[in-house]
Amino acid sequence: MLRDRLDEVLRAGEAPGLHGVVALQGGRTLLEHYGTGEDASWADRLGVVEFGPDTLHDLRSVTKSVTGLLYGIALGEGLVPPPGDPLLPHFPEYPDLAADPRRAALTVEHALTMSLGLEWREDPPYDSPANAEIAMELAPDRYRFVLERPIAEPPGVRWAYSGGATALLGRLIADGTGRSLPAYAEEVLLTPLGIDRYHWITGRDGTPSAASGLRLTPRGLARIGELVLAGGVWDGRRIVPQDWLRTMLEPRLETSWDAQYGYQWYIQPVAGHHLVAGMGNGGQRLYVLPDLHLVVAVTAGNYDHPEQWRTPQAVLERVVLPAVTAPA
Template identity: 75%
Template sequence: MTMDLRDRLDEAIRSGQVDGLHAVVAVRGGRTVLEHYGAGEDALWGKSLGVVQFGPGTLHDLRSVTKSVTALLYGIALADGRVPGPAEPLLRHFPQYPDLAADPERARLTVEHALTMSLGLEWREEVPYDGPANAEVAMELSPDRYRFVLERPIQEPPGVRWTYCGGATALLGRLIADGTGRPLQQYAREALFAPLGIGAFEWTGGADGVASPASGLRLAPRDLARIGELVLAEGAWEGREIVPAGWIRTMLEPRLQTEWGAQYGYQWYIETLAGHRLLGGMGNGGQRLTVLPGLDLVVAVTAGNYDDPEQWRTPLAVLEQVILPAFELTTG
């Protein structure tokens, strides 16, 4: 199996199907069945790092896969009674904005609307992340990122439509930090990474040093795969519950449909690929954490195709051309 996967990946590289690929780690049943590292141009939150030779210990931007990790942290904090439940009014937990809370339309916002990216507020993040036309960039440049999000013009009632919104995740990160009394990266180390045996990580933040819950996390691909294994095991690791199983199930319940047809839970995507249920975190440039419960399989992909309109092609090719055909031969 491992050799077959390696051969398939080599062919995909030779044929140009996985341009920009930096690394792949696939784990099945707790055993690494494929591990590949290449070289290529990379960036740290948009700042060029030049050509990097990747290896097992090289940290990589996860970009918006960070959102999916933030959702795990929210579930841990919720179980400890540190953050509000999904049904609670959102602005109640941002008392510094009484003027916004006084707006009856905004008062309808709940934590769940942030978890599902359905705030109903104006937010444009489909443009490149190289200037303030992108709402996440504008948020980071604003003097108060949370007010920036919460005072966006209202476009429709909350909960109606999924609209990609890093600002929603920023609000969740603030709730975690406020509730736990720790910066997000410190809480992540204590509550998630250390229990998983993850020692090396970085969490990039804005000019004020606040870690970005939406896109700032940097992990080695092996450790990203480990997070996928945790989700596959419904929050358990080596006999210990790290994330409550009930939260994992709630987090992965399809709630809204994305513009391209995937379902969305709490900061996680739910799709079907070649007949297999797929749970995923996705990030700019081709970053991808894929959990395939039916195959007991996790696949972590990192790539350097940042802001490329077809950045999705490389991680999809890894799954469709390399991973799934190999396992379908053995299970079918």
């Protein structure tokens, strides 16, 4: 039934650029689909790719949600500062910034909720230095670049999309654990989940991108969703502290498009169901719907397209949800 629904949506042109879908309910695979289409890894064009179960795909900003999980794991080990801690003392190389009382008010939680109150624009295309995340990647010191942005408003007042906020979290994780972000992720998250195919893109300075650098297969991405659905436990082993999951997925601020934002995760209702999600440029999505025991991972190639959201939305709302909520 789901295959027929998906074929209908694809024929109607309602899910352009779709590269892959894995939908799981209660651990059972409901739908697995791979397409063919043009792809890119950051700015590197890969040409036309025939996707399959083992093909890695950029997650883009779904990486932020994975970084949020890693922060909670590290916090549970006592390796990173709690959300209420002041932020700048953990960047001691910038005493000039810490001397500004307005910047001294920044906390780790402001980074977790993307509410730093600093000027940051990511609406230009991601191949342009006018985009703040790209400018950060080009800067000689990415962390100073983020922390010295002009102050736009007091912190904690408003959600404003910022890959720079997540970059700061990645630095805190690397400093606290004494390992690179990919090495820590492999040890505490990917390997325990049985995910052995991954790549983490680094900037030209060699720093792994905490905001958008992770590449996984759709199956691997769905497995992370299953972990969230299972309350942080996998094969009887606790991977993510339960209190962190609860804290991470608590709505805290409204986004610019009416969803709620927790700690690097989106929260919103869809068709009468509670949904938590990681979302990335081009149509990358990890949807988790706890009341339906449902996980949907979507990869797509509509990078920088103004209506890139339509493809994953069509997969979720036109294909998967009608099938799993239909009367028996």
